[in-house]
Amino acid sequence: MSTIAIAVNAAISAGAYLMTVRMIPRLRDMFIKANLFGRDLCKKDKPQVPESYGVIIGCVFLISMFLFIPIPFTFDENAATDAVTGGKPLTFPHDKFVELIAALLSICCMIFLGFADDVLDLRWRHKLLLPTIATLPLLMVYYVNYNSTTVMMPNFARALFGTSVNIGIFYYVFMGSLAVFCTNAINILAGINGLEVGQSLIIAGSVLLFNFIELSLGHQVESHQFSIHFMLPFLATSLALWKFNRYPSQVFVGDTYCYFAGMTFAVVGILGHFSKTLLLFFLPQILNFLYSTPQLFHFVPCPRHRLPKYDQKSDLLHISTTEFRLDELNSLGRLMVKVLRTLRLVSWQEHADGRIVTNNLTLINFVLVIFGPVHERVATQMLMGFQVLSTLLALFIRYPLANYFYARET
Amino acid sequence: MSTIAIAVNAAISAGAYLMTVRMIPRLRDMFIKANLFGRDLCKKDKPQVPESYGVIIGCVFLISMFLFIPIPFTFDENAATDAVTGGKPLTFPHDKFVELIAALLSICCMIFLGFADDVLDLRWRHKLLLPTIATLPLLMVYYVNYNSTTVMMPNFARALFGTSVNIGIFYYVFMGSLAVFCTNAINILAGINGLEVGQSLIIAGSVLLFNFIELSLGHQVESHQFSIHFMLPFLATSLALWKFNRYPSQVFVGDTYCYFAGMTFAVVGILGHFSKTLLLFFLPQILNFLYSTPQLFHFVPCPRHRLPKYDQKSDLLHISTTEFRLDELNSLGRLMVKVLRTLRLVSWQEHADGRIVTNNLTLINFVLVIFGPVHERVATQMLMGFQVLSTLLALFIRYPLANYFYARET
Numbered sequence: 177m178s179t180i181a182i183a184v185n186a187a188i189s190a191g192a193y194l195m196t197v198r199m200i201p202r203l204r205d206m207f208i209k210a211n212l213f214g215r216d217l218c219k220k221d222k223p224q225v226p227e228s229y230g231v232i233i234g235c236v237f238l239i240s241m242f243l244f245i246p247i248p249f250t251f252d253e254n255a256a257t258d259a260v261t262g263g264k265p266l267t268f269p270h271d272k273f274v275e276l277i278a279a280l281l282s283i284c285c286m287i288f289l290g291f292a293d294d295v296l297d298l299r300w301r302h303k304l305l306l307p308t309i310a311t312l313p314l315l316m317v318y319y320v321n322y323n324s325t326t327v328m329m330p331n332f333a334r335a336l337f338g339t340s341v342n343i344g345i346f347y348y349v350f351m352g353s354l355a356v357f358c359t360n361a362i363n364i365l366a367g368i369n370g371l372e373v374g375q376s377l378i379i380a381g382s383v384l385l386f387n388f389i390e391l392s393l394g395h396q397v398e399s400h401q402f403s404i405h406f407m408l409p410f411l412a413t414s415l416a417l418w419k420f421n422r423y424p425s426q427v428f429v430g431d432t433y434c435y436f437a438g439m440t441f442a443v444v445g446i447l448g449h450f451s452k453t454l455l456l457f458f459l460p461q462i463l464n465f466l467y468s469t470p471q472l473f474h475f476v477p478c479p480r481h482r483l484p485k486y487d488q489k490s491d492l493l494h495i496s497t498t499e500f501r502l503d504e505l506n507s508l509g510r511l512m513v514k515v516l517r518t519l520r521l522v523s524w525q526e527h528a529d530g531r532i533v534t535n536n537l538t539l540i541n542f543v544l545v546i547f548g549p550v551h552e553r554v555a556t557q558m559l560m561g562f563q564v565l566s567t568l569l570a571l572f573i574r575y576p577l578a579n580y581f582y583a584r585e586t
Numbered sequence: 587m588s589t590i591a592i593a594v595n596a597a598i599s600a601g602a603y604l605m606t607v608r609m610i611p612r613l614r615d616m617f618i619k620a621n622l623f624g625r626d627l628c629k630k631d632k633p634q635v636p637e638s639y640g641v642i643i644g645c646v647f648l649i650s651m652f653l654f655i656p657i658p659f660t661f662d663e664n665a666a667t668d669a670v671t672g673g674k675p676l677t678f679p680h681d682k683f684v685e686l687i688a689a690l691l692s693i694c695c696m697i698f699l700g701f702a703d704d705v706l707d708l709r710w711r712h713k714l715l716l717p718t719i720a721t722l723p724l725l726m727v728y729y730v731n732y733n734s735t736t737v738m739m740p741n742f743a744r745a746l747f748g749t750s751v752n753i754g755i756f757y758y759v760f761m762g763s764l765a766v767f768c769t770n771a772i773n774i775l776a777g778i779n780g781l782e783v784g785q786s787l788i789i790a791g792s793v794l795l796f797n798f799i800e801l802s803l804g805h806q807v808e809s810h811q812f813s814i815h816f817m818l819p820f821l822a823t824s825l826a827l828w829k830f831n832r833y834p835s836q837v838f839v840g841d842t843y844c845y846f847a848g849m850t851f852a853v854v855g856i857l858g859h860f861s862k863t864l865l866l867f868f869l870p871q872i873l874n875f876l877y878s879t880p881q882l883f884h885f886v887p888c889p890r891h892r893l894p895k896y897d898q899k900s901d902l903l904h905i906s907t908t909e910f911r912l913d914e915l916n917s918l919g920r921l922m923v924k925v926l927r928t929l930r931l932v933s934w935q936e937h938a939d940g941r942i943v944t945n946n947l948t949l950i951n952f953v954l955v956i957f958g959p960v961h962e963r964v965a966t967q968m969l970m971g972f973q974v975l976s977t978l979l980a981l982f983i984r985y986p987l988a989n990y991f992y993a994r995e996t
């Protein structure tokens with residue numbers, strides 16, 4: 177019975193939480209000795225904080241999932257071993273089994289590559305390559321298992337394309353891109369205490385809420401159970417990390433955690449067949465990415481760090497800025513900053529000599545532009561609040577609105 | 587057709603070799619900057635050598651295998667997708683598919699944990715824990731897929747036990763122990779230039795030779811094909827590493843490589859159903875382990891490093907030593923050193939005050955006890971030569987001798 181599998185998964189997750197909470201403080205010295213630490217620049221004394229704790233969370237997550245592997249098949253009557261022949265019955269859900277293992281392979285590979293990035297400090301182009309590598313097993317399994325690459329069309333497009341369209345190779349490109357996007361999106365909405373874990377907790381909670389709603393509606397039961405099996409241990413280990421990573425951070429999570437979280441979301445989105453809904457939950461990350469594009473693609477000068485500036489006297493975060501002259505930018509860059517200025521989406525300071533000073537284009541700085549200098553803890557809370565609002569919006573789009581655009585699948 | 591799959595695998599392996607050979611020298615600075623380097627103590631100028639290159643080899647191996655995933659099923663007529671329904675045929679080899687993915691999961695997990703060990707410098711007890719964790723997916727898949735835990739009995743035992751005996755849980759303990767043994771056995775027969783990779787190359791070559799012999803005899807064709815699919819890319823990437831790791835080493839391989847190699851061997855041994863033959867190929871490692879036990883379990887004092895001593899003047903390696911007084915040892919320790927001395931397996935120097943000086947108990951030092959001081963390159967060659975002799979012995983035991991002990995399976 178599937179409810180038993182979820183219950184066992186919840187019990188393993190609880191154990192994982194307790195184990196992680198005990199482990200985290202004990203391993204501090206090991207990380208410092210291994211040169212894995214950073215300075216927390218937004219504190220008065222700029223303390224040394226051990227970095228890359230995502231590797232611990234990832235390990236505990238993997239062990240939990242390894243132990244869980246046989247559970248869904250032990251409690252599934254379709255999978256029961258034939259008592260006479262000792263063989264697998266014809267109803268054995270082989271596809272589910274291999275999906276579970278392939279999903280773990282992709283996640284394990286991403287944790288490994290994330291940790292390698294933290295240690296070896298890979299270059300920017302690798303940030304796109306690594307998640308692509310890690311998604312390969314998933315795509316290969318999808319290819320062998322289904323190779324079904326048709327997508328449902330919205331109502332208004334059905335006259336043109338029919339109910340569904342086979343998009344072939346582009347479906348694989350889409351899946352690969354989703355993994356690249358999810359892993360990097362969390363990694364660039366980061367930098368103040370607790371934000372990486374905070375946003376991941378809310379996304380994981382949103383995915384779980386969505387899975388349970390769909391389960392209760394009886395939609396695609398297996399896919400949503402599959403997602404729950406990954407999200408519960410992810411939520412549990414992330415909660416344990418949150419205890420130590422929230423303001424004031426005792427540990428930093430590193431690229432390892434961002435990659436691990438992003439890949440886990442991508443995996444459940446792809447194999448759970450709800451990648452569109454998943455993207456709705458990533459609204460703040462999408463906005464942050466779009467807002468960042470002028471700097472990420474160097475239309476506007478991008479300093480190495482775009483973190484807010486810490487003011488020691490007031491203990492508040494202020495916007496950090498970038499400086500340029502309009503005539504230094506190419507025409508596309510000039511257009512971008514003019515649009516941003518007209519829409520009042522950036523701070524704007526024009527000096528007599530033509531130098532222009534604007535905030536660095538990150539969602540964190542944007543919050544500070546709107547609300548003025550705030551405390552670091554408050555900045556994280558505001559962004560997490562925005563993440564919650566996005567989830568509510570996503571569920572609104574997904575349920576009442578989607579019915580306008582898609583005919584009900586029954 | 588299975589021959590096509592092997593040919594494609596060989597082509598991918600050749601590509602992997604070329605890629606690795608190009609990558610290794612380029613990444614040197616990245617490793618040095620990340621603090622991943624060691625001093626080569628057996629050279630005059632004690633040069634700085636980048637460490638943990640196993641992580642690169644492991645990555646290339648994983649990418650090669652990820653790309654290979656669909657191949658065996660694309661060229662297998664049993665696996666051909668039904669042209670009418672688009673579904674999988676009943677003959678689709680689901681068990682082979684999930685074994686391939688699970689094997690990759692175990693190997694990927696071990697590379698990750700090995701790299702974590704290199705970076706974080708984990709404690710001794712973890713060296714036993716990590717391979718156990720990494721074997722979990724394999725054991726879980728074995729449990730779900732077969733849960734067949736019967737072993738064939740040798741002829742002389744059949745009267746007592748029957749042709750085969752179900753050993754239940756002990757079969758899993760055996761598989762877990764095999765992984766723990768293989769990973770650590772390579773890790774402790776190490777320390778002079780090229781030895782880790784050299785022995786792994788010969789073991790991989792031996793496994794491949796054995797697989798092809800069995801294939802030509804038509805024995806358990808699928809299992810041996812499975813093994814070949816892993817051994818070819820492993821051999822190719824290791825050959826590329828050997829080019830830079832052999833005397834004088836330009837790069838060190840780290841625990842990462844030893845764990846990766848050991849786990850890959852364990853995986854093909856377990857899933858290829860030739861774990862007993864595999865252990866025969868590990869004879870030098872087994873002897874090294876047995877010879878080391880008095881020091882590993884602290885019956886005899888064990889210095890932190892047991893490497894041979896480098897003599898700068900002659901450029902030769904001499905034995906390194908440990909010192910103790912007989913009355914400091916417990917009775918079991920005294921028995922061990924007496925046996926070793928009587929069998930002339932150690933150097934023995936007794937001082938007037940009762941202090942005894944013997945060589946450190948490693949196979950490398952043993953070679954130096956027997957042959958006297960030799961050059962580092964020669965020491966590696968001698969140990970690799972011994973590895974080749976072990977393979978010949980293993981094949982002799984496996985083929986002519988085994989017929990005495992096991993009835994022919996047809």
Ligand SMILES: [Mg+2]
Pocket residue numbers: 293294297298431
């Ligand atoms: Mg990095």
Ligand SMILES: [Mg+2]
Pocket residue numbers: 703704707708841
């Ligand atoms: Mg180590």
